[in-house]
Amino acid sequence: MPPTPDVPHPARIAVVGAGPRGTSFLERLLAVIEETRDAGTGPSAPVVDIVVLDPHAPGPGRVWRTDQSPLLLMNTPSFFPTAAAAGTPGLRASSAGQTFDQWRMSYPDRAGDLDRTDYPPRAVYGLYLSDLYWEVTRALEASGAVGTITWERTEVECLEPRPDGGVRLGLQDGRTLEADALVLGLGHVPARLNREQQALRSSAAELGLDYRGPNLPAEVDWDAVPAGEDLLVRGMGLNFFDAMAQLTLGRGGRFVDSGDGPGRALRYEPSGREPVMHPASRRGVCYLPKAELETFVPHAVSLKYLVPEEVDRLQDEHGTLDFMVHLWPLIHRDVVRAYYFTMARTRPEVLGGAERAGEFLAGLVGQFEAAGRGEPVTAHHAQELLHTYQPGMPFLDIRALARPFERQVFDSGAEYQEEVVDFLAGVCAEAAAGEDSPLMVAIGTLHAARLEVKRLVAERRITDASRRRDVSGWFEVLVEGLASGPPLLRVEQLLALARAGLVRFVGPDPQFEADAGRSLFTVSSPQVGTDEAALDVHHGRWMVEAMMPANRVQQSSSALVASLLKDGTAVPYAVEDEEGEVLPGRGFDVTGRPYRLKDAQGRVHERVFVLGLQLASVQWGTAIAAEAGQDPDGRARTLGDADAAARAVWELLGR
Numbered sequence: 132m133p134p135t136p137d138v139p140h141p142a143r144i145a146v147v148g149a150g151p152r153g154t155s156f157l158e159r160l161l162a163v164i165e166e167t168r169d170a171g172t173g174p175s176a177p178v179v180d181i182v183v184l185d186p187h188a189p190g191p192g193r194v195w196r197t198d199q200s201p202l203l204l205m206n207t208p209s210f211f212p213t214a215a216a217a218g219t220p221g222l223r224a225s226s227a228g229q230t231f232d233q234w235r236m237s238y239p240d241r242a243g244d245l246d247r248t249d250y251p252p253r254a255v256y257g258l259y260l261s262d263l264y265w266e267v268t269r270a271l272e273a274s275g276a277v278g279t280i281t282w283e284r285t286e287v288e289c290l291e292p293r294p295d296g297g298v299r300l301g302l303q304d305g306r307t308l309e310a311d312a313l314v315l316g317l318g319h320v321p322a323r324l325n326r327e328q329q330a331l332r333s334s335a336a337e338l339g340l341d342y343r344g345p346n347l348p349a350e351v352d353w354d355a356v357p358a359g360e361d362l363l364v365r366g367m368g369l370n371f372f373d374a375m376a377q378l379t380l381g382r383g384g385r386f387v388d389s390g391d392g393p394g395r396a397l398r399y400e401p402s403g404r405e406p407v408m409h410p411a412s413r414r415g416v417c418y419l420p421k422a423e424l425e426t427f428v429p430h431a432v433s434l435k436y437l438v439p440e441e442v443d444r445l446q447d448e449h450g451t452l453d454f455m456v457h458l459w460p461l462i463h464r465d466v467v468r469a470y471y472f473t474m475a476r477t478r479p480e481v482l483g484g485a486e487r488a489g490e491f492l493a494g495l496v497g498q499f500e501a502a503g504r505g506e507p508v509t510a511h512h513a514q515e516l517l518h519t520y521q522p523g524m525p526f527l528d529i530r531a532l533a534r535p536f537e538r539q540v541f542d543s544g545a546e547y548q549e550e551v552v553d554f555l556a557g558v559c560a561e562a563a564a565g566e567d568s569p570l571m572v573a574i575g576t577l578h579a580a581r582l583e584v585k586r587l588v589a590e591r592r593i594t595d596a597s598r599r600r601d602v603s604g605w606f607e608v609l610v611e612g613l614a615s616g617p618p619l620l621r622v623e624q625l626l627a628l629a630r631a632g633l634v635r636f637v638g639p640d641p642q643f644e645a646d647a648g649r650s651l652f653t654v655s656s657p658q659v660g661t662d663e664a665a666l667d668v669h670h671g672r673w674m675v676e677a678m679m680p681a682n683r684v685q686q687s688s689s690a691l692v693a694s695l696l697k698d699g700t701a702v703p704y705a706v707e708d709e710e711g712e713v714l715p716g717r718g719f720d721v722t723g724r725p726y727r728l729k730d731a732q733g734r735v736h737e738r739v740f741v742l743g744l745q746l747a748s749v750q751w752g753t754a755i756a757a758e759a760g761q762d763p764d765g766r767a768r769t770l771g772d773a774d775a776a777a778r779a780v781w782e783l784l785g786r
């Protein structure tokens with residue numbers, strides 16, 4: 132078919148950002164082209180040219196660079212991620228592209244000695260993405276529908292909409308490039324420091340200290356941190372574990388099997404070149420380790436209360452949902468049910484033996500079935516019931532686990548250190564027990580619920596105010612800290628380092644400051660050191676923010692994002708809070724899927740599509756990869772989004 136009359140022939144598609152999202156878009160475009168060819172409706176001559184723009188190698192892009200340290204690991208196992216729709220139900224597979232796990236088995240020479248449950252080095256995932264990109268682009272070129280595909284190694288700095296619906300791109304090298312359709316897969320863009328971070332950076336410059344702001348771990352010069360130096364670290368999530376690996380294994384240290392059980396499984400043999408790390412985070416403890424499992428969600432998990440029928444019923448009755456009022460009571464019941472069912476299966480003695488455990492479960496389920504009230508009432512009745520089976524045992528308070536030391540004070544840093552080590556050792560034992568751990572199955576249930584909530588957010592079935600107050604306000608923090616942690620190995624390594632005196636935990640709610648008198652950074656926790664004199668103050672000449680730059684379009688220092696907002700070509704999604712105040716959201720304002728960009732006047736750019744992180748206002752958890760073999764409207768949503776964008780672009784230009 133000829134192209135639509137208002138579009139030149141061949142039309143040009145520009146893909147800005149060639150990380151996983153840009154690559155998935157191309158893979159989906161290939162699938163669409165192959166579908167039309169098989170249906171006999173494909174073009175007989177090339178109808179589009181494609182230009183891919185990225186200063187980093189296409190496929191891996193910036194995050195998955197293949198030359199990064201092999202010590203930087205993924206936090207999802209080999210069987211999980213994919214950037215191609217192979218085996219994704221409901222999406223037509225293209226002739227090119229495998230899931231990461233398929234690629235790992237097809238190319239063991241490139242993937243190395245990885246098992247399906249291993250956590251791959253990010254550089255290896257980068258090799259997969261590179262292979263995928265080149266395989267897909269070769270297939271597109273061979274398809275007959277695409278004229279040329281070129282990669283421009285440059286950054287796009289600005290964008291001007293053309294009256295005909297196309298765009299003119301301004302490139303870093305001063306050139307301009309015209310495009311008839313545009314896909315923005317910008318991913319992790321740099322961001323300005325917040326006020327506190329700016330103050331710390333300024334103090335560092337004045338006092339001759341070293342301050343490193345939020346960044347990709349692969350782009351931090353870890354070698355610059357001197358041996359033996361005290362390094363204050365803010366953040367105990369995944370970036371912290373990357374820092375830890377670089378500063379220990381990367382300095383020639385070794386972790387050796389201790390022969391002891393989980394929680395004490397490793398001993399550290401230092402090289403003598405390590406700094407001493409002082410990690411601090413609001414919860415006072417690192418993200419919990421992932422359970423040792425064969426699947427991403429434990430087999431034992433099934434949601435009984437947070438089910439589509441109940442959610443539909445609630446929505447019919449109440450309209451757009453409030454997370455706290457409508458969803459959390461269901462999730463809470465699912466989580467505690469999973470916990471006690473697993474306990475009855477694996478540790479019935481805790482509940483007085485198999486028979487009594489069965490009775491307890493029957494009673495608990497009876498309460499849950501009758502429950503029409505929220506968490507406090509459910510937990511109150513369940514606590515009374517539990518008391519008759521195991522007097523004195525507290526009923527599971529999953530939310531308290533996000534802040535395990537909430538109401539405690541510690542006489543000294545040494546006491547706190549011991550407490551954290553004991554707590555984490557206990558959690559490591561649970562993680563090692565995998566499916567047989569009540570705690571890990573409860574956390575897995577929370578994770579499964581998160582996946583459902585992500586879907587509800589994307590379907591805009593939760594009010595903006597509740598999304599802001601509850602989902603971003605506390606549920607995200609809870610579920611990230613409990614269910615999005617590193618592999619167990621990393622927490623064992625952390626414990627070995629703590630025992631070797633190379634890690635000293637700071638405590639909850641840390642306060643970082645620059646001490647001008649002593650020319651040092653300091654950090655302390657109000658809960659550690661019971662009187663002023665005993666306050667456990669950690670100090671050092673180095674401070675690192677172990678976190679990613681904020682994913683907020685308004686805070687972005689990307690030239691492109693800033694210019695889009697300045698020109699009114701894009702606008703942050705407006706969120707109304709409970710008081711009716713309109714606030715800027717994290718991502719761009721866009722239409723529903725396929726996510727077309729909206730401008731400051733609310734007009735839709737029909738030919739500009741957004742994928743990934745800048746959708747943060749209309750989706751939740753935009754960073755994580757698609758899960759192989761899963762629903763493109765759920766756990767593989769990024770593939771569903773890429774597919775929708777590819778179909779829309781083809782509809783506009785390809786016919």
Ligand SMILES: Cc1cc2nc3c(=O)[nH]c(=O)nc-3n(C[C@H](O)[C@H](O)[C@H](O)COP(=O)(O)OP(=O)(O)OC[C@H]3O[C@@H](n4cnc5c(N)ncnc54)[C@H](O)[C@@H]3O)c2cc1C
Nearest residue numbers: 148150151152192193205206207286287317318319743756
């Ligand atoms: C350190 C780290 C570890 C992670 N680990 C995991 C994991 O283990 N498992 C998992 O599922 N997810 C993980 N993630 C999530 C990860 O974000 C996604 O898997 C994925 O990288 C997002 O893909 P993307 O293409 O949207 O963004 P990116 O990977 O950030 O790629 C975007 C690309 O756009 C380019 N770009 C940006 N602006 C411009 C411009 N103006 N002009 C031209 N090009 C531009 C960038 O150079 C970059 O190459 C991790 C993320 C990070 C940062």
